[in-house]
Amino acid sequence: MQAAVEHLDTRRVAAAAPAAARHATGEPVVEILSAEKVFANGTRGLAPIDLTIREGEFVSLIGPSGCGKSTLLKLVAGLSEPTDGRLVWWRSGFDRVGQDGRQLSFVFQDPTLMPWSRVESNVRLPLDLAGMSKAQAAKRIDAALDLVGLTEYRRNYPRQLSGGMRMRVSIARALVTEPNLLLMDEPFGALDEFTRNKLDSDLVSLWWGKKLSVIFVTHSIYEAVFLSTRIVVMAARPGRIFGEMVIDEPHPRDDAFRTTQRFAQLCRDLSTMLTEASLASG
Amino acid sequence: MPLINNELFLRIASPTIAGLAMVAAWEGVCRYYNIPSYLFPAPSAVAATFIEDTPTLLRALWMTMRVALIAFGAAVILGTLIAFVFVQSKVIERAFLPYAVVLQVTPIVAIAPLIIILVKDTQIALILCATIIAIFPIIANTILGLRSVDHGLANLFSLNKAGRLQTLIRLRIPSALPYFFGGLRISSGLALIGAVVAEFVAGTGGRQAGLAYEILQSGFQLNIPRMFAALFLITVAGIVLFVAMVGLSRLALGDWHESEVVAET
Numbered sequence: 001m002q003a004a005v006e007h008l009d010t011r012r013v014a015a016a017a018p019a020a021a022r023h024a025t026g027e028p029v030v031e032i033l034s035a036e037k038v039f040a041n042g043t044r045g046l047a048p049i050d051l052t053i054r055e056g057e058f059v060s061l062i063g064p065s066g067c068g069k070s071t072l073l074k075l076v077a078g079l080s081e082p083t084d085g086r087l088v089w090w091r092s093g094f095d096r097v098g099q100d101g102r103q104l105s106f107v108f109q110d111p112t113l114m115p116w117s118r119v120e121s122n123v124r125l126p127l128d129l130a131g132m133s134k135a136q137a138a139k140r141i142d143a144a145l146d147l148v149g150l151t152e153y154r155r156n157y158p159r160q161l162s163g164g165m166r167m168r169v170s171i172a173r174a175l176v177t178e179p180n181l182l183l184m185d186e187p188f189g190a191l192d193e194f195t196r197n198k199l200d201s202d203l204v205s206l207w208w209g210k211k212l213s214v215i216f217v218t219h220s221i222y223e224a225v226f227l228s229t230r231i232v233v234m235a236a237r238p239g240r241i242f243g244e245m246v247i248d249e250p251h252p253r254d255d256a257f258r259t260t261q262r263f264a265q266l267c268r269d270l271s272t273m274l275t276e277a278s279l280a281s282g
Numbered sequence: 283m284p285l286i287n288n289e290l291f292l293r294i295a296s297p298t299i300a301g302l303a304m305v306a307a308w309e310g311v312c313r314y315y316n317i318p319s320y321l322f323p324a325p326s327a328v329a330a331t332f333i334e335d336t337p338t339l340l341r342a343l344w345m346t347m348r349v350a351l352i353a354f355g356a357a358v359i360l361g362t363l364i365a366f367v368f369v370q371s372k373v374i375e376r377a378f379l380p381y382a383v384v385l386q387v388t389p390i391v392a393i394a395p396l397i398i399i400l401v402k403d404t405q406i407a408l409i410l411c412a413t414i415i416a417i418f419p420i421i422a423n424t425i426l427g428l429r430s431v432d433h434g435l436a437n438l439f440s441l442n443k444a445g446r447l448q449t450l451i452r453l454r455i456p457s458a459l460p461y462f463f464g465g466l467r468i469s470s471g472l473a474l475i476g477a478v479v480a481e482f483v484a485g486t487g488g489r490q491a492g493l494a495y496e497i498l499q500s501g502f503q504l505n506i507p508r509m510f511a512a513l514f515l516i517t518v519a520g521i522v523l524f525v526a527m528v529g530l531s532r533l534a535l536g537d538w539h540e541s542e543v544v545a546e547t
Binding site: 078109115128130158 | 432434435437438439440441442443444448452453456459537538539540
């Protein structure tokens with residue numbers, strides 16, 4: 001345990017190049033200030049973590065299993081409270097989240113759709129819960145379904161859709177509230193590689209077009225490099241930040257980026273850092 | 283043979299043919315060995331008695347069904363309410379669930395005489411017995427259903443700041459429906475069993491005589507064909523109840539739940 005704690009200071013920035021992403025100097029969306037998580041059974045889920053996500057960033061969290069990526073994401077979502085330390089959203093308290101321009105959405109590992117509701121009702125759910133009028137909601141639902149290309153499936157039930165389409169419904173539901181911050185917990189992990197690449201490309205143009213900030217948990221090196229402006233590598237036992245990598249490839253990126261020399265080099269670098277993080281994970 | 287692969291043939295014609303064959307064999311054996319009808323009546327003798335006694339038997343069927351249906355209705359309403367209360371509070375559930383289990387494991391035949399002594403009105407006593415036996419599957423299944431909410435969906439609801447009532451109506455109740463309907467199927471059969479068992483114990487005759495009483499009486503009089511006819515009616519009543527529950531469940535879940543969806547091949 002002692003040795004593991006010392007690794008806290010081994011933080012480093014792999015790519016020293018200045019961030020080329022357009023918003024890297026934007027306002028902070030979330031500041032994680034020495035947030036720490038100890039579970040009820042005494043396990044240290046997260047050692048104190050400091051991390052700031054700025055407007056317009058696409059940050060991926062990657063690391064060996066048990067490194068607390070999902071736990072960190074749950075803290076940011078407010079689904080769980082830090083044992084110590086605190087989080088600040090949009091430079092203010094969490095109670096202001098939900099107002100216009102202060103909206104966060106969560107996309108889970110599974111599509112988590114209500115099987116008894118049609119696609120459009122699933123997408124409408126967050127608006128219904130917020131008490132929005134049907135007429136007002138209708139416009140947003142049309143836009144969200146159009147964005148994920150599922151307009152013609154709106155009257156279908158989730159069981160009638162493929163895995164990739166269900167995930168699209170889940171994304172449409174997250175976008176319907178017009179969030180500024182999108183949290184995604186390995187959303188495409190269960191999909192085949194072809195579908196995953198397609199959804200990744202769609203996501204990256206969505207993020208660019210909508211000026212979103214995204215925190216994205218993944219296990220895939222390629223996915224992290226392709227999507228992110230910044231990658232945060234985590235190590236386990238206890239969960240902590242091991243290092244960071246800035247991907248300064250300009251946006252919008254298209255599929256051609258996947259086949260470049262530079263992409264391969266970035267993947268190699270990230271892979272090396274991940275191996276080190278695994279070794280450091282006691 | 284293409285007939286074998288025909289869905290309609292498999293579902294309707296094949297059990298009908300099998301049933302007719304069994305009845306024919308039964309009739310044949312009874313005739314061949316000359317079995318007297320007071321020992322084991324042939325289907326033809328049962329049918330003859332049935333036609334002869336139709337008014338009495340149908341009235342008895344109605345009396346039994348009335349008890350079963352009222353008890354079933356009471357079990358559904360009370361059972362659902364109890365399940366909702368149990369789910370709201372762990373303390374209440376912990377305090378009372380053991381006694382619900384006691385009700386379930388005590389054989390109704392053993393407590394029926396007590397209930398019939400304690401409750402003056404026999405009809406009410408019969409309904410009470412049948413309700414006691416029918417209520418447990420409703421309570422147990424509804425509790426299970428209300429609890430088996432998808433964890434991710436529960437998170438989604440709390441992320442969107444859903445209130446308690448919103449979560450109950452939009453998440454918990456729809457999640458519970460498949461379990462609730464499973465409970466209905468079991469409970470409807472049990473209500474009928476409860477009604478018949480209670481009638482056996484109570485032995486109510488006269489205008490309020492149900493099918494159980496007809497069976498008892500026919501036994502005393504060695505009118506075995508009539509006994510079979512009454513038995514046949516009970517079975518038919520049970521099947522009708524079950525099919526009605528299956529239909530209701532299909533109506534409510536048909537669009538979305540895996541158990542009701544026909545596999546697309």
